Every structure is written in structure tokens, then in C-alpha cells.
Amino acid sequence: MGPGFWPRIVLVFLMGLIIFAIVIEIRKMIKKVSQEEDKNQKISYKKFIFALVVSFGYFFIMRYVGFVIATLVFQGMFLFVQGVRQVKILILTPSVLTLLLFILFIKLMYLPLPKGIGIFRSFSLLLY
Amino acid sequence: MEILSGFANALDPSNLIFVLMGVFVGICFGAVPGLDPTTGTALLIPITYAFSPVQALLFLTSLYLGGVFGGSITAILFKVPGSSEAVMTSLDGYPMTQRGEAGKALGIAIMSSSIGGTLAVIVTIVLSTQLAKVALQFGPAEYFALAVLGLSCVSSIGTNSQIKSLIGACVGLLLATVGIDAITGVTRFTFGSKSLLSGIAFVPAIIGLFAASEVFNKVSQKQELEAVENVDTEKVKTKLMSLKEILALKWTILRGSVIGTWIGILPGVGATTASIISYTQEVRFSKHPEKFGTGIQEGIAAPEAANNAAAVAAMIPLLSLGIPGSGTTAVLIGAFLIHGLKVGPLLFINNSDLVYSIFGGMFIANFVVVLGGLFAVRFFVKLVKIPYPIMATSIMSFCIIGSLALGDVNGVLLMFVFAVVGFFMGHYKYPTTPVILGLVLGPILETSLRRALMMTEYNFIDLLTRPITAVLLGLALISLLAPWIGKLISFAKDKTSNFPGH
Numbered sequence: 001m002g003p004g005f006w007p008r009i010v011l012v013f014l015m016g017l018i019i020f021a022i023v024i025e026i027r028k029m030i031k032k033v034s035q036e037e038d039k040n041q042k043i044s045y046k047k048f049i050f051a052l053v054v055s056f057g058y059f060f061i062m063r064y065v066g067f068v069i070a071t072l073v074f075q076g077m078f079l080f081v082q083g084v085r086q087v088k089i090l091i092l093t094p095s096v097l098t099l100l101l102f103i104l105f106i107k108l109m110y111l112p113l114p115k116g117i118g119i120f121r122s123f124s125l126l127l128y
Numbered sequence: 129m130e131i132l133s134g135f136a137n138a139l140d141p142s143n144l145i146f147v148l149m150g151v152f153v154g155i156c157f158g159a160v161p162g163l164d165p166t167t168g169t170a171l172l173i174p175i176t177y178a179f180s181p182v183q184a185l186l187f188l189t190s191l192y193l194g195g196v197f198g199g200s201i202t203a204i205l206f207k208v209p210g211s212s213e214a215v216m217t218s219l220d221g222y223p224m225t226q227r228g229e230a231g232k233a234l235g236i237a238i239m240s241s242s243i244g245g246t247l248a249v250i251v252t253i254v255l256s257t258q259l260a261k262v263a264l265q266f267g268p269a270e271y272f273a274l275a276v277l278g279l280s281c282v283s284s285i286g287t288n289s290q291i292k293s294l295i296g297a298c299v300g301l302l303l304a305t306v307g308i309d310a311i312t313g314v315t316r317f318t319f320g321s322k323s324l325l326s327g328i329a330f331v332p333a334i335i336g337l338f339a340a341s342e343v344f345n346k347v348s349q350k351q352e353l354e355a356v357e358n359v360d361t362e363k364v365k366t367k368l369m370s371l372k373e374i375l376a377l378k379w380t381i382l383r384g385s386v387i388g389t390w391i392g393i394l395p396g397v398g399a400t401t402a403s404i405i406s407y408t409q410e411v412r413f414s415k416h417p418e419k420f421g422t423g424i425q426e427g428i429a430a431p432e433a434a435n436n437a438a439a440v441a442a443m444i445p446l447l448s449l450g451i452p453g454s455g456t457t458a459v460l461i462g463a464f465l466i467h468g469l470k471v472g473p474l475l476f477i478n479n480s481d482l483v484y485s486i487f488g489g490m491f492i493a494n495f496v497v498v499l500g501g502l503f504a505v506r507f508f509v510k511l512v513k514i515p516y517p518i519m520a521t522s523i524m525s526f527c528i529i530g531s532l533a534l535g536d537v538n539g540v541l542l543m544f545v546f547a548v549v550g551f552f553m554g555h556y557k558y559p560t561t562p563v564i565l566g567l568v569l570g571p572i573l574e575t576s577l578r579r580a581l582m583m584t585e586y587n588f589i590d591l592l593t594r595p596i597t598a599v600l601l602g603l604a605l606i607s608l609l610a611p612w613i614g615k616l617i618s619f620a621k622d623k624t625s626n627f628p629g630h
Contacts, residue, residue, distance in 0.1 A: 001581065003309040003316055006574040007302065014298040021291045043555055048348035052548065055340075059528050059540050067529075075521050082347055082517040093518050101525055109178040111533050 066116030066124035134484025150190025151496040158198020159508040164211035165195025170338040174530035181467040186489040200237040213399045216407040220427025231367040238501035244385040244433030245494040248440035259448035263473040268579035273600035275573040278395035278451040280604040300566020323538040332531040336543040340527040341550025384433030392441025398454030399435040406434030455561035
């Protein structure tokens with residue numbers, strides 16, 4: 001009874017369940033019960049990919065440009081991806097939110113968040 | 129007298145402030161549609177890193193209690209339940225608002241929530257200390273059976289998603305095996321990654337699965353989210369119930385509290401189920417069932433007492449056995465983990481002051497909910513009007529910074545993986561809670577099973593004939609099969625009712 005014992009048991013169970021689920025799905029297809037499917041169609045994959053790329057990009061650029069600038073840019077872009085076009089909201093929301101996050105995570109919790117490199121680092125060092 | 133020192137501890141100003149903040153933030157999360165207490169708890173766990181363990185747990189348990197109540201504010205005023213726990217409250221709450229009795233409806237919701245929660249705290253204090261004593265006698269075989277029972281209850285809510293819930297639970301169990309095997313020390317499924325040696329980091333996983341995936345889901349909707357109806361809410365003022373009114377509803381509130389407490393104790397089912405069952409039972413008990421749905425007081429009191437009682441009682445199996453009683457309590461395990469604490473009966477011995485402070489805090493939180501409902505309803509209503517894109521942006525920032533705060537770069541990557549998985553699970557209607565329960569219960573299941581088998585020299589029969597183990601496994605089997613049996617019975621009834629004269 002080595003380390004492989006338990007994962008094998010779980011996998012056997014999982015295989016059984018998936019076969020069961022496939023049978024149920026096929027039976028649904030035969031019966032053509034497809035009213036439920038209509039609900040699923042309301043998802044736009046384009047929006048999902050955009051949101052994912054912007055969020056991941058935020059995390060990626062944070063180590064180069066530092067927390068403050070990355071957060072400001074990300075929040076503006078994330079609002080834009082969601083269809084916000086009013087310039088007032090696009091500028092005001094990130095400024096206020098970034099300030100709040102800055103106070104919470106850096107001034108109150110002393111988290112060592114990325115400062116960025118080069119000129120961005122000098123900018124971050126002015127703030128924290 | 130530990131309980132008194134627990135109360136004193138929770139009333140200490142440095143701790144009390146966290147109870148107040150928790151309830152307040154919780155009501156906000158509960159009130160805003162699209163955010164629920166579970167998301168709130170997952171999202172804010174990284175912040176509690178900066179608190180002491182007592183403060184962190186007081187904050188998060190109060191947040192959960194406040195959140196369960198918060199959903200009823202929007203349910204009553206706008207017919208939009210702020211969180212799933214309040215679905216039933218809108219049935220009778222909104223008609224009362226339409227009649228101009230919004231203040232009264234809110235008052236009933238607040239008092240029932242508070243009374244239900246308080247009664248459940250008393251049960252929790254008594255029951256969990258006793259249960260912990262019993263659990264200390266448990267060997268690996270009993271623990272294995274207990275964990276099986278915990279996992280089986282996940283799937284007992286409706287047959288349609290039972291297979292999907294079980295698949296989710298199995299995926300969670302499988303994810304739990306990543307890292308170093310606790311018994312032999314062999315590394316499993318790490319694929320050469322050093323950060324996976326210690327297993328899947330729990331907090332980034334729950335943030336991804338419960339918070340970030342939810343944002344991705346809402347953001348990708350083709351249609352704009354429905355805006356909350358513009359009801360004139362400026363005049364809304366909560367009217368607390370008089371003693372006479374409370375006494376008139378005493379049986380309703382008591383029934384709701386008992387049902388809620390019972391369902392809360394059951395592993396895997398939480399406050400939402402409790403409020404639904406409590407409402408339907410109340411209709412059955414009522415002398416005038418036809419009036420339900422037209423805005424009667426019982427229709428608010430029953431589900432509200434039940435959902436808060438269930439939220440409290442879900443702490444019983446969590447604290448005394450280490451088995452989470454609901455999705456949110458599974459998330460709460462993350463808070464214990466980041467403070468280096470292990471939930472389970474040993475907590476009552478090694479950290480008894482922490483446990484009793486949590487009890488004291490939950491007791492106080494139930495009163496704070498009343499204050500919040502009394503003085504801050506208008507503020508919470510304003511919060512609902514914040515457009516979703518702004519909400520989504522704040523949550524997403526929190527998800528990423530929070531995961532970065534707790535671990536390293538790998539924590540954020542893991543969070544994204546779970547967010548994408550959670551997005552597709554939501555899309556194909558797979559519930560996410562079973563995955564987390566599997567992830568939490570996996571190590572308990574595996575190590576206790578293997579230890580038990582070693583102790584009985586690999587004799588399965590010896591294992592199954594231990595009395596407690598047999599009873600617990602039997603219960604697990606019943607809860608697994610119950611929905612199918614119910615389906616068979618109703619199928620048979622359908623068949624017989626097709627024949628006229630039967």
C-alpha cells in the first residue's frame with residue numbers, strides 16, 4: 001500500500017462517475033432536452049478572454065512597473081473591457097481604488113509588493 | 129468558566145472592533161447582488177494575515193453572520209436577494225415593501241436573524257465542546273468514516289447535480305494528493321515544481337474558485353446585468369419588533385432556528401438549504417398556508433431565523449471535528465491555516481481561549497447585526513447602486529494582490545488556474561463547493577484510511593465492523609442514495625397516478 005494506493009482509488013471512482021455523466025448527457029441528447037442549453041449561450045468568450053488577458057497582464061507587468069502604476073493601468077483597462085466608456089469613471093475609479101488598496105496593503109499591512117525596475121523603482125521608492 | 133473568559137476576550141476593545149468591522153463588511157457583501165458571504169470570506173482571508181488569530185477569526189465569522197443577514201435587505205427592498213441565503217425572504221418581504229411596510233419587514237428579518245443566530249450559538253457552545261470530547265476518542269477508522277460522511281452530504285442536494293457534485297468532490301480529492309505523501313514521504317504529481325511540494329496552496333485556490341471565477345463569469349455575460357429597480361428608499365427606516373410581536377412569532381422563529389441549527393450541523397449543506405426547508409415547513413405548519421407569498425410576517429421570520437442559525441451551527445462540525453459544515457466554513461479553514469492552526473478536537477485543548485473567543489464573538493455579532501440593520505440600512509442600500517464594473521474591478525484587484533500577499537508568484541498563477549477552472553465549471557453548471565470540500569477532506573480521508581488499514585493489518589472487514597465507523601458509513605450511504613430513492617418513489621407515484629381510480 002504505497003503512495004499510489006489512494007490516488008488510484010479516487011481515479012477509479014472518478015472514471016466511474018464520468019462514464020455515468022457521459023451516459024446521462026447522451027440520453028439527454030437522444031431525448032433532445034435542450035432548453036437548458038439556451039441559458040449557456042449568453043456567455044461571450046471574447047469578453048472572457050479579454051478580462052483574463054488584462055488581469056493576467058496586470059500580474060505580469062507589476063514586477064516591471066511596480067504596484068501603483070500597474071494597478072492604475074489595470075483598473076482602467078478592466079473597466080474598459082467591461083464596456084465602461086465614460087472618461088470620468090475611467091479616471092476617477094482607478095485613482096480612488098488604487099489609493100485605498102495602497103493604504104490597506106502597503107501602509108497598514110506592510111506587504112512587500114513589487115516596486116518595479118529602473119525608473120519605475122525610483123518612483124515607487126518615493127511612495128513606499 | 130472558559131466561556132466567560134471567551135466573552136470577556138471578545139468584548140475587549142481590540143477584539144470587539146473586529147467583530148464590528150466583520151459584521152459591517154459582511155452585511156455589505158451580503159447586500160450587494162453578485163457578491164456573497166462566501167466570496168467575501170475567501171477574498172478577505174489574505175488581509176487577516178496581519179491580524180492576530182483571535183482577531184482574524186472573530187472578523188471572518190462575524191463577516192459570515194453579517195453576510196447571511198445582509199442578503200435580506202435587498203431581498204426585501206428590491207426583490208433581488210443579495211445572496212442566495214435570502215432567496216426565500218424576498219417571497220414575503222417584497223410584497224410587504226410594495227404595501228409600504230418595508231421598515232417592518234426589515235425589522236422582522238433583523239430580529240429573527242438575531243434570535244435564530246443567538247439560539248444556535250448556545251447550541252454550538254454546548255454541542256461542540258461535548259462533540260470534541262467524543263472526537264478525541266476517535267481513531268483513524270472513525271475519522272475516515274466521518275470524512276466520507278462529510279463528503280457524501282455534498283451530493284445530497286437534488287439528483288440533477290449529484291453526479292456533477294461527486295465529480296467535483298473527486299477532483300478535489302485528487303488535487304489534495306499533490307505534494308509530499310504524509311506517510312511515505314514520496315512526492316506525488318508535483319511535475320518537478322518546488323512550490324507544489326507542499327501541496328496546492330489552499331488560499332489562492334479558494335480565491336480563484338470562489339471570487340475570481342465569479343467575476344469572470346459576470347463580466348463575460350452577453351447581456352448587461354439587470355440594474356436594481358429604483359425604489360424610493362430614502363424613507364426606509366427599520367422598525368424593530370415590539371416584544372408582543374416577537375411573542376406572536378415565537379413558534380415560527382423557534383421552528384426556524386431548530387431547522388436551521390440541524391441543517392447547519394450536517395456537513396456540506398448550508399444556510400441556503402436551511403432557509404428553503406424552513407420556509408416550506410412553515411407553510412405546512414401554518415393554519416393559513418394560502419397567505420404565504422402575499423407578504424406575511426411568518427414568511428420572513430422562518431427563513432431568516434433558519435439561515436442565521438445554520439450559519440452559526442455550521443461551525444459545530446468545523447471546530448469539534450475538523451469537518452466543514454458548509455462552503456463558507458470550508459473557506460474559513462483557510463483562515464486557520466494561514467495562522468498555523470489545525471481545526472479539530474485538539475483545538476479545544478491547545479487553543480481553548482481562541483475557540484471560546486469565537487463563541488463569544490458569534491454571540492456578540494448577533495447583536496451587532498441588529499445595530500447595523502437599525503442604523504445603517506440606508507448606507508447599505510446606497511452600496512447596491514454601485515455599478516457592477518466598479519465592483520468587479522475592485523474584487524479582481526483584491527484577488528490578485530491577495531494571492532500575491534500570501535504566497536509568491538506561484539500563488540497568483542494557481543489563483544488564475546482555479547479561476548479559469550471555476551469559470552468553466554460555472555458555465556457547465558458544476559458546483560464549486562465540492563471541489564473545496566474534497567481538497568479539505570482529502571488529506572484526512574487518505575491518511576486516516578491508510579493508518580486504519582495498517583492498524584488492522586489490511587483487513588477491510590475489521591475496519592467496517594467498528595460500531596461508530598459502521599454507523600457513520602451507513603449514514604453516508606443513505607445520504608448518497610437518498611435523492612435516488614426519493615426519485616424512485618415519485619416515479620412510482622407518477623405511474624400509479626396515471627391510472628384513474630387509484
